[in-house]
Amino acid sequence: MLHNERVPSLAALVDAADGALAPVTPFPPARIISGVHVSELAAPGRYLAGGELLLTTGIPLTGHDGDAAYVASLAAHDVGALGLGLGEGWDAPPPGFAARCADAGVALFVVPDGVPFLAVSRALMTLERRLERDAGLRAASAHTRLAEAATGDEPRPAIARAIAEAVGGWAAWVPASRHDGAALLHPPALAGMLPAVIADVEASLRRSGAAAASFASHGSVAVAFPVMTGGRMGGALVIGSGRPLSRADRQLALTAVALLRMVTAPAGAASPVEWVARLALDGETAAARSLARAGGVALPRMVRVAVTGVDGEPHPLSAVEDGMRLALLDVDDVSEAGAVSAPVPLDEAPAAASRAIALWRSADGTGAVTERPRRVELWLDALDGSPGLRDAVRAHLSSSQRMEQTARMLGVHRNTVRQRIAAAERVMGVPLTDPDVAAELWLALRVSR
Structure with a gap:
């Protein structure tokens, strides 16, 4: 399944930290960690959004009953976990502190003496990049399986099966007429739902003419997507799951719709190569790439x-x-x-x-x-003369132009980042603080890797 594949869990972060985080109390391995925050405040909750790993050297701690209020505050603000750096104020967690954390549901870790907090932050950044890369590979694999299904002898059942397995739910093909194939639902064990799904499509999609429609079906959240061919609705793809579809799920659904549009078109309407071109020109890039790989x-x-x-x-x-x-x-x-x-x-x-x-x-x-040539191509040509400037600009835009984070990503001092960004702006002739410039350049840099 494609949902929640890019979000780091606490267990994954502990593993990625490679000894920089040592558990003191039991912790929920699937707990999602939204970021790493360092604070020595006695009440840091107002600066937290929830889900963070909070790092502290223990300055707010006393080793007495007053620590209970500190832990309760962290629990109230939904802190993902607490990491206590050893060696500055404490050589071990204060007496009774681990028990207070366990009772409040706040997972407690220690950062060993001599290990910088930056090692934990870098571990999270590395983990996030790895998860994003792995999710991209899984999504590409799912798109490829869809394209392979579309080129088989019975494409509609194969496409329904591929999308159902990818989202971890069910999928149905509801044709507009008997000329567009028979209605079907995968997995076959749920085929008894099909008459109700057909009725729901008739009521929510065909009559309204909407671009997509959502409805509840047998305890699932179902989304119906029309498949348009030659100006008419050739049918609908319906996807159901026990959860709302994620962004990745919906992108996969659009690929499936594009491929169903291809197989539902009149015979001889286009060759596979023409369909690759048509999908790309229609903006269905993922479907075009998948079909191109399969063909x-x-x-x-x-x-x-x-x-x-x-x-x-x-x-x-x-x-x-x-x-x-x-x-x-x-x-x-x-x-x-x-x-x-x-x-x-x-x-x-x-x-x-x-x-x-x-x-x-x-x-x-x-x-x-x-x-x-577009102006962004001229900017890229200017940066090509110095790979260091290109890497600095890419990292700076990736970090939302935060100097400290850019410096960490590049492994250099922030003053070096300032110098490189200033040099890049000079050779390009535009400021990165211009939001239009930043948006165009970021998109161009992403596809030109």
Whole structure:
């Protein structure tokens, strides 16, 4: 299942800390840790959002009954755990302190003498990056399984099975007519629900014309997504689970809908390669990549969108739309006719296509016209001359432009970070404090890794 895969648990953090956190009391291994906070205040609760691992050298502690109020305050503010650094004020937890923590439900750890609190913070950051990477790999695997299901002999049952297994629930295909296949539900053990699901789709989706509809079905939260083909509703994909669908679940559902749209289209409507192009141009990037992997289609990470007439030799990775042929070119490909966009990441192909279409319609029809490079490409070119500046800008934007956190990520002093960021702004000619600049540059840096 794809939910909660990017959130670090207390057990995972203890393991990642590699001895920097030693448990004193029993702790809930699945407890979610939202961050690491260091405070020597007697009442730090007002600065906590809940779920943090609080680190202290024990300055607020007395070793007497007054420590009970400190522990109670932490419990009231839902602290994820408490870490006591040894060696400065205390060589071991104060008498009775561990029992007070256990009674209040606050997990107590010690940070051994000589281990910096920064080691714990870095362990959490490393863990978060690893979880994000692993979640991405699992999501990619789930998208690939969907694409493989779509290319099989019975794609609709296979797609329903793949999405049901990915979200840990059930999935149903409800066709608009008998020409769109038979209604089905996976797993088969729940097939008795199908008549009620069909009725719910009829009541909540077909009659309303909504882009999606939610309803309760047999104790599950169900979401129905319409599958549109040729301007009509060919059917609906319904996904149910005992919990609300996560963002990753919904992205996977959109991929499944896009693939169902492909298999529900009239026979001969498009080849698999054309469907890859069509999905990418429609903004269904995950589905396009998954189908390309399953079908052995080479799909560039960075593309140019070329717009020409429908006559002539078609580009293999292209689709016809409103009397125009839209093709996805590698950034180094050359077009001798039509309009060509500037290089963009694949997920920006729809916007690039819109610009290329406007350019094509305004051209005089002689030769090829090419869109001028976007300003972000010029910024990246300026940073390419110094990998250190590029890494500094990426880390700085990743840390929401917090100097201290950027310095920790890069393993340098914060003054070095200031110097590198200032140098990067000089070569780019724009300030990172401009939110539009920061947003454009961050997206470009993420796809250009």
